[in-house]
Amino acid sequence: MNDFVGTERDPSRDAAPSEVGATLFAFLEAANHLRTRITEVLCRVGLSYPKYEVLRQLREAKEPLSLGALAECQQCARSNITQLVDRLEADGLVRRVQDPSDRRAVRAELTPAGATLAEQGAIQIAAVREEFEAAFTPAERKQLGALLDRIRF
Amino acid sequence: MNDFVGTERDPSRDAAPSEVGATLFAFLEAANHLRTRITEVLCRVGLSYPKYEVLRQLREAKEPLSLGALAECQQCARSNITQLVDRLEADGLVRRVQDPSDRRAVRAELTPAGATLAEQGAIQIAAVREEFEAAFTPAERKQLGALLDRIRF
DNA sequence: GCTTGAATGTTCAGGTATGAACGATTTCGT
């Protein structure tokens, strides 16, 4: 038998010395939970969160977007978008098209299959958003919104 | 010039139809911000967040922990811990030791260098925690804590 | 005592992310 462990959740992390209320780590764990939830529902339509985010971006833009623009919106490195679009292209959800006005630029365009899946993903995500919002009264949601704004320090 | 883009932040995501207050996405963005902040400060002592978390676990346990126990606490796959410990071992921060009572088990043990770095990391993290808490009044922290508890749906 | 089943850590393949280096192109200052 294992005589030292504590295999469950470890309590020490959230117990800041003599303090009441939300901790940094409770916050991060809640976010983890939400991300997991999103991953679960997207999985039902065969998408990962990063892939869905790219499709959503393209769907909402209603026109092909340059990879650089995608990287900016996703707040990630350009090289990440290169690979993500590689995989999306391999899945047949996206096409790379040349930008006629800038020969450096490459744009990503939704294929019909991509557009369909983007929509199905959006439906799944909407369900999670409703779940999330249903957990709070309108007043609480407003409260939470205000608290979230404080976090940029 | 690029005639279609919107290279800044895209506003469409947070604008749920006819709704006030916090959205799912505002929440996730706030969490991203915090994670970035943590990554920044840990970087100053040469640690990543995942590496720090393992060191913290070992530091707090005050004895070698089996890789399985680490995986449970970090809530991650066992194979992840295997690789993380590989890297920590390569960095000289951790040692693999045999468990005398179970020949399957492997335990991770802090080296002196690992213990030192764990402590330096903890100092950095404490600073972020204080930053976070300073952003709220005690009442708000309590409020936030209550709201976070609602998130498990 | 064996056999079966569970648990442990590793390996492998693949997805997601970063930053540095690169070649191709565009832009800008002069």
Added chain:
DNA sequence: ACGAAATCGTTCATACCTGAACATTCAAGC
């Protein structure tokens, strides 16, 4: 008009993470 600087996407090395498959070891039941 031309050279320097900025921008674009890709490639590469690396980190982090997962799930499936695997060999080894342990625990239980008969």
